[in-house]
Amino acid sequence: MPKTNCQSTEALRTAFAAAQSYLANLSQAPVAATVDINTLRNRLGRELTAQGFPPEQVVAELLEDVTGGIVGCAGGRFFAWVVGGSVEASLAADWLTTAWDQNAALYASAPAAAVVEEVSGRWLKEILGLPEHASFAFVNGCQMAHVTCLAAARHEVLAKRNWDVERQGLSGAPRIRILAGQRHGSVDRAVRLLGMGTSQIVGVAADTLGRVQAEALRRELESDSDSPTIVVLQAGEINTGSFDDFNVLIPIAKSRGAWVHVDGAFGLWAAASPKYKHLVRGMEAADSWATDGHKWLNVPYDCGYSFVAHPEAHQAAMSHRAAYLTFNAGARDAMDWNPEWSRRARGFPTYAALRELGREGVSNLIERCCAHARSLVARIGQLPGAQVMSEAIINQGLVRFLDPKPGATEADHTKRTNDVIAAILATGEAFFSGSDWNGHRVMRVSVCNWQTSEEDVDRSVAAVGKVLGGKASAQVR
Numbered sequence: 033m034p035k036t037n038c039q040s041t042e043a044l045r046t047a048f049a050a051a052q053s054y055l056a057n058l059s060q061a062p063v064a065a066t067v068d069i070n071t072l073r074n075r076l077g078r079e080l081t082a083q084g085f086p087p088e089q090v091v092a093e094l095l096e097d098v099t100g101g102i103v104g105c106a107g108g109r110f111f112a113w114v115v116g117g118s119v120e121a122s123l124a125a126d127w128l129t130t131a132w133d134q135n136a137a138l139y140a141s142a143p144a145a146a147v148v149e150e151v152s153g154r155w156l157k158e159i160l161g162l163p164e165h166a167s168f169a170f171v172n173g174c175q176m177a178h179v180t181c182l183a184a185a186r187h188e189v190l191a192k193r194n195w196d197v198e199r200q201g202l203s204g205a206p207r208i209r210i211l212a213g214q215r216h217g218s219v220d221r222a223v224r225l226l227g228m229g230t231s232q233i234v235g236v237a238a239d240t241l242g243r244v245q246a247e248a249l250r251r252e253l254e255s256d257s258d259s260p261t262i263v264v265l266q267a268g269e270i271n272t273g274s275f276d277d278f279n280v281l282i283p284i285a286k287s288r289g290a291w292v293h294v295d296g297a298f299g300l301w302a303a304a305s306p307k308y309k310h311l312v313r314g315m316e317a318a319d320s321w322a323t324d325g326h327k328w329l330n331v332p333y334d335c336g337y338s339f340v341a342h343p344e345a346h347q348a349a350m351s352h353r354a355a356y357l358t359f360n361a362g363a364r365d366a367m368d369w370n371p372e373w374s375r376r377a378r379g380f381p382t383y384a385a386l387r388e389l390g391r392e393g394v395s396n397l398i399e400r401c402c403a404h405a406r407s408l409v410a411r412i413g414q415l416p417g418a419q420v421m422s423e424a425i426i427n428q429g430l431v432r433f434l435d436p437k438p439g440a441t442e443a444d445h446t447k448r449t450n451d452v453i454a455a456i457l458a459t460g461e462a463f464f465s466g467s468d469w470n471g472h473r474v475m476r477v478s479v480c481n482w483q484t485s486e487e488d489v490d491r492s493v494a495a496v497g498k499v500l501g502g503k504a505s506a507q508v509r
C-alpha cells in the first residue's frame with residue numbers, strides 16, 4: 033500500500049496526547065516507579081515478530097507496557113542525583129529536532145542546526161562567563177564533554193613535548209599526569225577512554241567540603257615538574273556543591289605549565305547568577321570547561337557542552353576530513369569539534385531554552401533552585417532524628433537520619449538513613465538518593481528542576497516528616 037506523507041498521524045497524535053497527560057499529571061502521580069523489574073520485563077519482553085504492527089498499535093502498547101515504570105523526574109519533587117527537567121520551549125524544540133531528524137555532523141547536512149549551535153555556543157559563553165574565543169562542542173552530556181576537553185588537553189600537553197598524539201598514539205609518549213581531588217567518576221572514565229590510564233590520576237588532598245587544597249596542589253605539581261600535566265578542578269562538588277578556589281588554584285597550575293580542566297556539570301551555572309557568580313571567580317582562566325544543558329538549564333536529555341580556550345588543540349583532537357563529505361569553509365561543521373560523526377541536532381533545545389528564559393530567567397532558575405535546596409535541607413534537618421550534614425551552598429545539600437536507640441553505631445545510622453530514603457520513595461511524594469560522604473551514609477538533596485515550587489518543598493518536607501515521626505516510621509524500622 034502506498035504511504036502518504038503523514039503515514040502515522042494517529043501514532044503521533046497518541047504520543048502527543050500521552051506526553052501532555054504525563055506532564056499534566058506530574059503533581060498527582062507518584063514520583064517513583066510503581067512497578068518492579070519483573071513486571072516491566074513481562075510486559076515489554078514480547079517476542080520479536082516476523083511481521084510488524086501498525087505504528088498506532090506499537091505506540092498504544094508501549095504506553096500501556098511502561099505504565100508505572102516512568103519516574104516523575106520531569107516534575108518538581110524529584111531530588112535524586114542531579115537531574116533536571118525540561119522548560120517548555122526546549123521540550124517543544126526537542127520534539128521538532130526528532131521530527132526534522134537532521135544529521136548535524138556538517139553544515140551541509142543540517143544548515144539551520146549548524147547556525148543554531150554557532151549562536152547558542154556564543155550565548156552559552158556569554159552567560160557562563162567564558163572567554164569569547166573559546167571553541168565549543170554540543171555533546172551528549174558532561175561525560176563526553178570531559179572526553180572532548182581532555183582530548184584537547186592531551187593533544188596540547190604532548191604537542192608541547194613534540195609528540196603528535198593523534199598520529200603517534202600514546203605508546204612511547206611521555207606519561208601524562210592528571211592531578212585531581214575528589215571528583216565525579218566521569219573524569220576517571222574520560223581518562224580511561226583516552227588511554228591515559230586511571231593509575232596516572234594523582235589524588236590531591238581536599239578539605240571536608242571536597243575543595244582542593246592549594247598547598248597540596250603545589251606539592252604534587254612540584255613533585256614531578258617534568259611530566260605533562262592536567263589539573264582537574266570542580267565547580268560544584270557532587271555531594272556538597274562546593275567550588276574549588278579557582279582564583280588561587282588556576283594560577284598555581286598554570287605557572288607550572290599544566291592544563292586546567294573544570295568539571296562544572298551543574299555548578300558552572302552559578303556563573304549565570306549575580307548572587308552566586310562569586311563562587312566561580314577566576315574559573316575563566318582555565319583551559320577547558322565541561323558542563324551540562326540537561327541538568328540545570330533544563331534542556332531534555334541528551335545535552336552537554338565542552339568549551340576549550342585553545343581552539344587549535346580542540347580541532348586537532350577532533351577534526352576529520354574525508355573526500356565524500358562536504359565541508360563549508362564559511363560555516364561551522366560540528367565534526368571539527370565533536371567526537372561523534374552522525375549526531376542529533378541537539379543545539380535546537382538549548383537555543384529554545386535560552387530564548388525562553390533569557391539571561392534573567394536562567395539566573396532566576398538557578399537562584400530559585402538554590403533557595404529550595406537550602407530550605408529543604410534546613411527543614412528536613414529540623415525533623416526529629418534528622419541531622420544536617422552539609423547545608424546547601426548552591427542546589428545540593430546533605431542530611432542523614434539517626435537511629436535513636438542508645439549506643440547506636442555508625443552502621444545503625446547507615447541502615448536508618450537507607451531505610452528512611454526507601455520509605456520516602458515508597459510514599460510516592462518525593463524522590464531522594466543516598467550517598468557516602470566523609471565516612472557517613474547521607475541523603476542527598478539536589479534541586480535542579482524549573483518546576484520545583486514552595487508547595488513542592490512543603491509537600492516533600494511533610495512526606496519526610498511523616499516517615500520519621502508518623503505511622504510510617506514503624507515500617508521504616
Ligand SMILES: *Cc1c(COP(=O)(O)O)cnc(C)c1O
Binds near residue numbers: 173174218269270
Ligand atoms: C552529572 C555529572 C557528570 C556527568 O555528566 P553526564 O551529563 O551525566 O554525562 C560529571 N560531573 C558532575 C559533577 C556531574 O554532576
